Amino acid sequence: MQQVPANGQTAYRYKPAFQKEVYRCNVNGRFLLKKFHLSGILFFKEMKNGTVHAIFQNEMGFSFFDFEWDEQGRFKVNSIIEQLNKPAIVKTLKKDFNLLLMNELDSNSEKIYRGRRGEEMNYCFSLGGGVAYYIVNAGRLDRIENAGKRKKVITINVKGKQGNTVMPDTVLFTHHKANFTIGLHKMRDYVDE
Incomplete structure (x- = not known):
């Protein structure tokens, strides 16, 4: 990769802006010899x-967790079930959502690199180690x-992003070290309910 000048470009133009988004959510993973699966509905609401x-x-309607970010992007756990209320799990979920929502990024550390495939641009931010x-x-x-x-620790594939600031239709979080995935598929029919 080759670093290129910013020329006014920033990854923040892809920061999602929304009032309410609803996703079908599937969590699949493996821990030691056990497999686990969790499914439900994930709401993002401003x-x-x-x-x-x-x-x-x-x-x-049983709530697994309710996370909150204030106007300054500070994170807070409003509620979480006991099985998920482990520091490593909360930290991982916080990091996942912060990456997707572009919270807690150090804008001063942003660098832009041109990828090997001509049109690919990589916006790089320093992030806690x-x-x-x-x-x-x-x-x-x-x-x-x-x-x-x-x-790599996490790869988040996003598909069906209709505009720069629109939440994607499909999101797949792949945790390479923790050995689990989170799949989100947008539900358009229920957003207004």
Whole structure:
């Protein structure tokens, strides 16, 4: 990759802006010899006071967690079930959603690199002992990668982004070290309910 001058470009033009988004969510993974699966509905909602909530519920309305970011992007756990209330799980989910929503990025550390494939641009941010890449192909956000010092930690593939600031139709979080995935598929029919 070759670093290029910013010329006024920034990854923040891909930061999602929304009032309410609803996704069908599937979590699949493996821990030791056990497999696990969790499914439900994930709501992203911006409140009138500027806070953003991510609420994950099953189809019957039982809430697994309710996370909140205030106007300054500070994270807060409003509620979480006991099985998920582990520091490593909360930290991982916070990082996932921060990457997707482009929260807690150090804008002063942003660097732009041209990818090997001509049209691919990589917007790189320093991120707590590693880096976050927002990879844009032909003017559209294609994926987000978080890498540690030696290898990738998370890959977030985004598909069906109809505009720069629109939440994508499909999101797939692949955790390379933790060995689990989170799949999100936008539900258009229920957004107004």
